Amino acid sequence: MRYEMRVSMWGSSTNHSIPSSIIVGAVNAARRFFSLPLSSKTSLDIHNSNNFKGYTALLGENTNPENRGDLHEGFDLGWEDMSGATRSEDGAMTGENAWPDGLPGFREAVLDYYHAAVKLGQSLFPLFALALDLPENFFEDKTTKPAAIMRLLHYPPQSGVVDDRVVGIGAHTDYECFTILWQDEVQALQVLNNAGKWIDAVPIPGTLVVKFVFYHFLGDQFARWTNDVFKSTVHRAVNRSGVERYSIPLFFGTDYDVKLEPLSTCISEESPAKYEVVTAGDYVKSRLEATYAHSKMEN
Numbered sequence: 450m451r452y453e454m455r456v457s458m459w460g461s462s463t464n465h466s467i468p469s470s471i472i473v474g475a476v477n478a479a480r481r482f483f484s485l486p487l488s489s490k491t492s493l494d495i496h497n498s499n500n501f502k503g504y505t506a507l508l509g510e511n512t513n514p515e516n517r518g519d520l521h522e523g524f525d526l527g528w529e530d531m532s533g534a535t536r537s538e539d540g541a542m543t544g545e546n547a548w549p550d551g552l553p554g555f556r557e558a559v560l561d562y563y564h565a566a567v568k569l570g571q572s573l574f575p576l577f578a579l580a581l582d583l584p585e586n587f588f589e590d591k592t593t594k595p596a597a598i599m600r601l602l603h604y605p606p607q608s609g610v611v612d613d614r615v616v617g618i619g620a621h622t623d624y625e626c627f628t629i630l631w632q633d634e635v636q637a638l639q640v641l642n643n644a645g646k647w648i649d650a651v652p653i654p655g656t657l658v659v660k661f662v663f664y665h666f667l668g669d670q671f672a673r674w675t676n677d678v679f680k681s682t683v684h685r686a687v688n689r690s691g692v693e694r695y696s697i698p699l700f701f702g703t704d705y706d707v708k709l710e711p712l713s714t715c716i717s718e719e720s721p722a723k724y725e726v727v728t729a730g731d732y733v734k735s736r737l738e739a740t741y742a743h744s745k746m747e748n
């Protein structure tokens with residue numbers, strides 16, 4: 450069974466909504482950033498960051514090891530408060546964000562969206578806990594220091610014969626528990642269904658689409674917490690639209706110093722624990738290292 454929750458982007462009284470002005474601010478910030486000269490962007494090269502923050506050039510990332518690189522550019526950031534404070538207790542993922550010079554208002558617009566989306570993400574954990582027969586507050590003490598990576602993504606259009614090994618973002622599963630995704634109106638995102646067919650995740654104008662689909666669109670941290678009761682969904686993006694595309698995923702995990710231990714409700718004699726226990730920080734970092742390994746060597 451598949452559940453999907455759509456959250457109206459128009460401000461309302463519910464605390465599940467992200468005001469449209471905040472979304473528009475972040476999208477405009479992304480447009481301004483990707484319009485910078487390449488040299489300004491590569492000065493923030495993600496390979497120079499000890500915790501994978503900053504700029505990824507076209508083909509810099511390779512989410513599917515069978516592919517030759519992803520045809521998008523990106524800007525990655527993690528938690529930071531408005532005053533600029535970062536945290537020291539994030540284990541392997543501890544470190545600062547990398548902000549561009551000469552883009553007034555960029556940092557504020559991006560962080561405004563980040564904080565609003567993180568708040569939304571925090572409000573979803575109790576629903577997952579209930580779905581797993583756990584107390585509603587089960588994840589509360591495991592999500593006190595938001596371990597959330599956000600990305601601004603820019604996909605050029607691809608035309609003619611598209612090599613399946615060079616697409617916008619190759620087939621992959623996300624590394625954290627779940628993903629909140631804003632995408633513009635350009636169709637590119639696809640989800641692999643149980644029959645092995647790629648299904649278009651159709652953009653809906655005027656909405657913030659929260660990928661919130663049990664058993665289908667969850668990330669690998671939840672697969673580890675639940676011993677695969679929650680299965681991560683394979684997805685990819687191929688932009689054949691003829692126009693450029695922007696998206697903003699936010700990956701929401703448990704705190705970086707928390708161990709990804711299988712839940713007692715999800716293991717049994719018939720279904721013993723499958724995964725080695727690691728901290729969320731070590732896990733995310735190892736996945737990012739694999740994703741960027743090919744371009745690190747060229748660097």
Ligand SMILES: O=C(O)CCC(=O)C(=O)O
Pocket residue numbers: 600602618623630632638684685686696697698
């Ligand atoms: O751009 C998109 O719609 C998907 C991005 C994505 O899957 C990712 O960054 O993990």
Ligand SMILES: [Fe+2]
Pocket residue numbers: 621622623684
């Ligand atoms: Fe993804």
